Amino acid sequence: MSENDLDTARSIAGIRPKRRFGVGSTARTPFVELDRKSWATLAASTPLPLTDADVTRLSGLGERIDLDEVSEVYLPLSRLLNLYVKGKGALHHATQTFLSPLGPENSGVEAPTPFVIGVAGSVAVGKSTTARILRELLARWPDTPRVELVTTDGFLFPNAELARRGISDRKGFPESYNRRALLRFVSEVKSGVPVVRAPVYSHLTYDIVPGAEVVVRQPDVLIVEGLNVLQPARPRVDGRQGLAVSDFFDFTVYVDAKTKYIRQWYIDRFLSLRSGAFANPESYFHRYASLDDDAAVTLAGDIWSSINEPNLIENVLPTRGRASLVLTKAQHHRVKRMLLRKL
Numbered sequence: 001m002s003e004n005d006l007d008t009a010r011s012i013a014g015i016r017p018k019r020r021f022g023v024g025s026t027a028r029t030p031f032v033e034l035d036r037k038s039w040a041t042l043a044a045s046t047p048l049p050l051t052d053a054d055v056t057r058l059s060g061l062g063e064r065i066d067l068d069e070v071s072e073v074y075l076p077l078s079r080l081l082n083l084y085v086k087g088k089g090a091l092h093h094a095t096q097t098f099l100s101p102l103g104p105e106n107s108g109v110e111a112p113t114p115f116v117i118g119v120a121g122s123v124a125v126g127k128s129t130t131a132r133i134l135r136e137l138l139a140r141w142p143d144t145p146r147v148e149l150v151t152t153d154g155f156l157f158p159n160a161e162l163a164r165r166g167i168s169d170r171k172g173f174p175e176s177y178n179r180r181a182l183l184r185f186v187s188e189v190k191s192g193v194p195v196v197r198a199p200v201y202s203h204l205t206y207d208i209v210p211g212a213e214v215v216v217r218q219p220d221v222l223i224v225e226g227l228n229v230l231q232p233a234r235p236r237v238d239g240r241q242g243l244a245v246s247d248f249f250d251f252t253v254y255v256d257a258k259t260k261y262i263r264q265w266y267i268d269r270f271l272s273l274r275s276g277a278f279a280n281p282e283s284y285f286h287r288y289a290s291l292d293d294d295a296a297v298t299l300a301g302d303i304w305s306s307i308n309e310p311n312l313i314e315n316v317l318p319t320r321g322r323a324s325l326v327l328t329k330a331q332h333h334r335v336k337r338m339l340l341r342k343l
């Protein structure tokens with residue numbers, strides 16, 4: 001096989017070609033590759049000042065979010081997303097103009113539907129943190145003051161239903177979600193339905209919260225964060241191809257890292273939860289609060305190896321090549337590389 005054929009095969013598999021560039025693209029991959037240094041230079045041309053209060057708020061989102069990381073990686077990303085939102089707005093306007101001879105009743109919706117961003121990646125890779133940083137930054141752009149965030153955790157079946165289906169140890173796998181309800185939710189938001197509701201999951205009780213809901217009222221941007229949001233549609237029982245939530249996204253981010261790093265982040269988070277949230281008697285994991293370090297590391301490693309890692313390999317990683325942007329993190333959650341899909 002020639003080197004070009006190998007590049008093509010790698011790009012189909014969503015893997016970067018072997019040659020590396022500071023800022024580069026080859027004709028053989030659908031992505032432009034940018035290293036951190038080149039990407040960070042874009043921060044200088046990003047006209048979005050963060051006040052001290054903003055910075056304090058952002059650092060409150062996670063115990064160790066490095067503010068250089070926010071300004072060098074996520075701020076340029078928010079600028080890029082702002083350009084996509086504007087581009088989508090222009091397309092909406094052009095479509096309205098195209099349809100206008102038919103009269104208002106036939107020209108579709110008046111206002112553009114929310115711009116929907118999907119954030120995918122493994123358990124513990126930092127999807128929620130990425131999504132929360134993006135929400136904070138995007139809300140500071142004048143075009144998108146109203147940003148809502150929904151996590152697909154809310155669409156997990158309740159524990160009792162998982163038990164009934166015999167899949168209690170498959171939480172996070174595609175079959176553990178009410179995919180029909182999730183698809184309906186995203187489809188309604190993208191259809192311009194004025195009020196759309198999503199259920200809520202609690203990491204404390206490890207279950208769906210009865211009666212709780214997130215209410216989404218036509219925001220400018222909706223961020224949908226979850227392990228499997230980039231999965232393509234499954235063939236239906238009648239053999240016809242259905243739809244998937246990914247069909248309704250305007251932009252998608254896949255947060256990527258080596259599996260050995262993600263495993264470590266999972267264990268680190270388990271340890272900090274043990275000394276924090278698990279201490280709460282209401283926590284599902286309260287019984288783990290008294291584990292010593294060695295026992296906690298062993299238990300977290302076992303959960304990782306038996307549930308989260310197989311899900312990553314079987315279901316999450318294969319969707320990486322479908323993203324608009326792949327953010328690759330190195331140690332300490334430091335983003336080192338971006339792959340941006342060509343338009």
Ligand SMILES: Nc1ncnc2c1ncn2[C@@H]1O[C@H](COP(=O)(O)OP(=O)(O)OP(=O)(O)O)[C@@H](O)[C@H]1O
Nearest residue numbers: 062063064065122123124125126127128129269333
């Ligand atoms: N940019 C970052 N800098 C430093 N720490 C981070 C960053 N992103 C995430 N983390 C830490 O990594 C761990 C996992 O992050 P997070 O909870 O956001 O992951 P997740 O992908 O949403 O996981 P899950 O699917 O289990 O909800 C947390 O302890 C979080 O504080």
Ligand SMILES: CC(C)(CO)[C@@H](O)C(=O)NCCC(=O)O
Nearest residue numbers: 123153171172173227303307308
């Ligand atoms: C709720 C999910 C699936 C995703 O956030 C994950 O955090 C989870 O609970 N996974 C199951 C195995 C575990 O407890 O880590």
